[in-house]
Amino acid sequence: MFTRRSFIKSSALITAGSLINPVSMFAQNDKIARLGGSKRMQLTFRPFDAQLIHPFTVSGYTRTTTPIVLTEIAYDGITGYGEAAMPPYLGESQASVIAFLQKVNLQQFKNPFELDDILAYVDQIAINNTAAKASVDIALHDLVGKLIGQPWHAIWGYTAAKAPVTTFTIGIDTEDVIRQKTKEAAPYKILKVKLGESEIADKMIITTVRSVTDKPIRVDANQGWKDKHYALKMIEWLSDRNVEFVEQPLPKYDLDDMAWLTEQSPLPTIADESCQRLEDIPRLKGVFDGINIKLMKCTGMREANKMISMGETFGMKLMIGCMTETSCAISAAAQLAPKMDYADLDGNLLIANDCFSGMKIIDGKITLNDRSGIGVKPLNI
Amino acid sequence: MFTRRSFIKSSALITAGSLINPVSMFAQNDKIARLGGSKRMQLTFRPFDAQLIHPFTVSGYTRTTTPIVLTEIAYDGITGYGEAAMPPYLGESQASVIAFLQKVNLQQFKNPFELDDILAYVDQIAINNTAAKASVDIALHDLVGKLIGQPWHAIWGYTAAKAPVTTFTIGIDTEDVIRQKTKEAAPYKILKVKLGESEIADKMIITTVRSVTDKPIRVDANQGWKDKHYALKMIEWLSDRNVEFVEQPLPKYDLDDMAWLTEQSPLPTIADESCQRLEDIPRLKGVFDGINIKLMKCTGMREANKMISMGETFGMKLMIGCMTETSCAISAAAQLAPKMDYADLDGNLLIANDCFSGMKIIDGKITLNDRSGIGVKPLNI
Numbered sequence: 087m088f089t090r091r092s093f094i095k096s097s098a099l100i101t102a103g104s105l106i107n108p109v110s111m112f113a114q115n116d117k118i119a120r121l122g123g124s125k126r127m128q129l130t131f132r133p134f135d136a137q138l139i140h141p142f143t144v145s146g147y148t149r150t151t152t153p154i155v156l157t158e159i160a161y162d163g164i165t166g167y168g169e170a171a172m173p174p175y176l177g178e179s180q181a182s183v184i185a186f187l188q189k190v191n192l193q194q195f196k197n198p199f200e201l202d203d204i205l206a207y208v209d210q211i212a213i214n215n216t217a218a219k220a221s222v223d224i225a226l227h228d229l230v231g232k233l234i235g236q237p238w239h240a241i242w243g244y245t246a247a248k249a250p251v252t253t254f255t256i257g258i259d260t261e262d263v264i265r266q267k268t269k270e271a272a273p274y275k276i277l278k279v280k281l282g283e284s285e286i287a288d289k290m291i292i293t294t295v296r297s298v299t300d301k302p303i304r305v306d307a308n309q310g311w312k313d314k315h316y317a318l319k320m321i322e323w324l325s326d327r328n329v330e331f332v333e334q335p336l337p338k339y340d341l342d343d344m345a346w347l348t349e350q351s352p353l354p355t356i357a358d359e360s361c362q363r364l365e366d367i368p369r370l371k372g373v374f375d376g377i378n379i380k381l382m383k384c385t386g387m388r389e390a391n392k393m394i395s396m397g398e399t400f401g402m403k404l405m406i407g408c409m410t411e412t413s414c415a416i417s418a419a420a421q422l423a424p425k426m427d428y429a430d431l432d433g434n435l436l437i438a439n440d441c442f443s444g445m446k447i448i449d450g451k452i453t454l455n456d457r458s459g460i461g462v463k464p465l466n467i
Numbered sequence: 468m469f470t471r472r473s474f475i476k477s478s479a480l481i482t483a484g485s486l487i488n489p490v491s492m493f494a495q496n497d498k499i500a501r502l503g504g505s506k507r508m509q510l511t512f513r514p515f516d517a518q519l520i521h522p523f524t525v526s527g528y529t530r531t532t533t534p535i536v537l538t539e540i541a542y543d544g545i546t547g548y549g550e551a552a553m554p555p556y557l558g559e560s561q562a563s564v565i566a567f568l569q570k571v572n573l574q575q576f577k578n579p580f581e582l583d584d585i586l587a588y589v590d591q592i593a594i595n596n597t598a599a600k601a602s603v604d605i606a607l608h609d610l611v612g613k614l615i616g617q618p619w620h621a622i623w624g625y626t627a628a629k630a631p632v633t634t635f636t637i638g639i640d641t642e643d644v645i646r647q648k649t650k651e652a653a654p655y656k657i658l659k660v661k662l663g664e665s666e667i668a669d670k671m672i673i674t675t676v677r678s679v680t681d682k683p684i685r686v687d688a689n690q691g692w693k694d695k696h697y698a699l700k701m702i703e704w705l706s707d708r709n710v711e712f713v714e715q716p717l718p719k720y721d722l723d724d725m726a727w728l729t730e731q732s733p734l735p736t737i738a739d740e741s742c743q744r745l746e747d748i749p750r751l752k753g754v755f756d757g758i759n760i761k762l763m764k765c766t767g768m769r770e771a772n773k774m775i776s777m778g779e780t781f782g783m784k785l786m787i788g789c790m791t792e793t794s795c796a797i798s799a800a801a802q803l804a805p806k807m808d809y810a811d812l813d814g815n816l817l818i819a820n821d822c823f824s825g826m827k828i829i830d831g832k833i834t835l836n837d838r839s840g841i842g843v844k845p846l847n848i
Binding site: 197199200201202203205230234235236240241242243244245248364365368388392395396399400424425 | 578580581582583584586611615616617621622623624625626629745746749769773776777780781805806
């Protein structure tokens with residue numbers, strides 16, 4: 087049976103735009119051969135399963151792989167690399183991303199520098215699909231950065247040396263596994279600890295981490311605390327245990343309760359699920375102390391950079407986060423790291439089959455390289 | 468008598484940073500000669516009086532020149548050009564700009580690409596001084612664009628062909644002069660007409676323009692209408708006369724009255740004096756329909772580009788404006804023009820001794836060139 091899924095799995099390379107602008111692959115290749123590199127952008131993509139080093143648990147889910155789609159945009163002999171990462175709770179899949187990318191016709195644009203129009207076009211193809219959109223945005227930024235001959239942190243005017251340390255994430259797990267993971271996290275200066283289970287489980291996790299190390303902890307409750315009074319009680323308990331802030335303590339739409347909690351809380355609060363895109367930020371002013379920006383939520387690097395500017399204008403703390411991603415999307419996010427108060431860019435450290443090399447964590451700190459674009463090289467896996 | 472002003476007038480070139488980091492001009496020149504171009508940024512500046520083709524009147528002022536300070540930042544054998552333009556009602560002068568620029572020590576920065584930190588440093592040297600700050604911002608953008616090898620409209624990802632037509636400004640004047648200026652404005656497709664005088668004078672001006680042409684008019688009242696009911700009556704009168712919008716009808720701090728007026732007005736309203744910098748925009752949402760961004764108000768190109776993003780997010784109309792400026796600052800502003808709904812970039816057309824060539828108005832439309840940076844060449848005047 088040749089289902090849509092088996093088609094996706096068996097196809098090594100899929101050309102975008104073929105649904106709306108059918109062209110024979112051979113005809114395209116002939117043209118490329120003649121011109122020595124097409125002067126139109128060619129978007130291609132393929133599914134990739136990221137293998138997790140440890141099974142990963144957040145409130146309600148455990149998994150051993152993260153589905154990814156890798157993208158490439160070729161233009162004039164240069165290739166830009168991109169990626170969509172789809173943890174299942176976000177509603178996208180390899181099939182949905184590929185269905186989206188098949189609708190993307192970049193050949194209508196003559197000039198890859200016209201990012202504003204190109205990405206506005208991509209955004210209006212369908213609602214949501216933010217990871218799919220990010221996979222185009224990242225590949226296009228990589229391409230344009232290479233055409234310019236500069237890394238994006240330089241094009242944006244940021245000071246690479248200011249990139250902060252990254253946290254390393256400890257997922258929800260048994261006492262033994264948490265103790266083991268905390269020991270493995272020795273190279274990292276700050277831990278991100280996932281909570282949002284029962285009070286007993288949450289306190290066991292923190293107590294277990296604290297039995298191994300007293301390094302600073304940042305807590306992510308992933309909307310897991312269902313009541314503002316309970317959340318405040320938990321935050322007060324955490325504030326005596328060298329916890330720096332709490333991310334998304336309450337369900338994402340409970341903004342009135344969240345404003346009350348931020349007002350009462352002894353620790354700063356950071357919006358994650360409540361803050362998807364640029365347009366969400368104005369309503370979060372005074373509701374959270376800061377925002378967690380992720381490329382897979384906000385459609386990519388261009389919108390993420392605008393979110394920095396708006397968050398900064400509103401005096402909010404800025405954090406960059408990630409999904410489980412290869413060094414491709416992580417290196418793209420790292421271009422924004424110099425502007426961040428907090429960073430959680432450990433997604434590539436959690437997978438066993440990373441197919442890119444890019445930004446490095448050196449002594450716990452995000453360390454950008456000088457390569458053009460997003461600063462990655464593909465590895466042969 | 469050798470006053471501060473005569474010192475300024477007589478000195479062809481002044482080196483910045485000399486107050487906090489005194490160095491002999493000769494020693495610096497020796498160093499440049501030895502290295503074949505300094506690897507530190509050198510900021511220099513000189514006063515320049517822009518001669519107006521016509522004396523210029525807005526509510527309460529008439530003048531024949533505009534004081535300007537021209538800046539240059541040299542680095543590694545490349546020069547970036549910038550400019551501060553100081554119409555007297557904004558509170559800056561050649562003396563205040565030069566006093567500010569003498570405090571700017573760019574030699575502390577090794578990497579001109581680090582625009583974010585450099586311009587944050589410039590901004591915190593003193594409050595206000597927005598034109599002085601813009602003169603550093605523009606020269607630095609020109610330098611970095613040249614180092615990158617791209618014009619800023621391309622670096623920002625904008626589509627040059629989308630730059631709109633510009634208005635040509637008709638100032639407050641006698642009936643004869645207004646008729647004459649309206650005839651001279653024949654090459655321009657839209658007129659910007661200054662009002663804000665008495666009802667009789669304002670209606671005379673519009674009626675006189677309309678006796679020559681029926682092309683669209685955009686009105687700028689420059690805070691001249693002192694009462695919201697009167698302003699509404701004037702806007703209703705204008706709305707029958709092919710007027711597209713009204714800029715700043717009420718005093719800049721009357722935001723409650725302004726919100727009422729925008730709600731009632733048959734024409735869109737645009738904030739000018741009420742909208743100086745990025746931080747002003749959130750409070751203008753729902754108060755005006757759009758904002759007029761000017762480099763000399765907002766400290767330059769970097770903040771102006773952030774204002775575009777915030778204004779767009781809030782669904783506000785975007786306009787780019789100018790002072791009486793040479794083609795240097797006008798060409799810098801023109802880099803942002805592709806994102807604008809409305810443009811009023813005629814400042815260079817109003818002066819007789821323009822000392823740069825840059826963006827051109829072709830068939831009424833702002834036409835960007837492909838030169839790196841802000842796209843200007845100095846002329847020998």
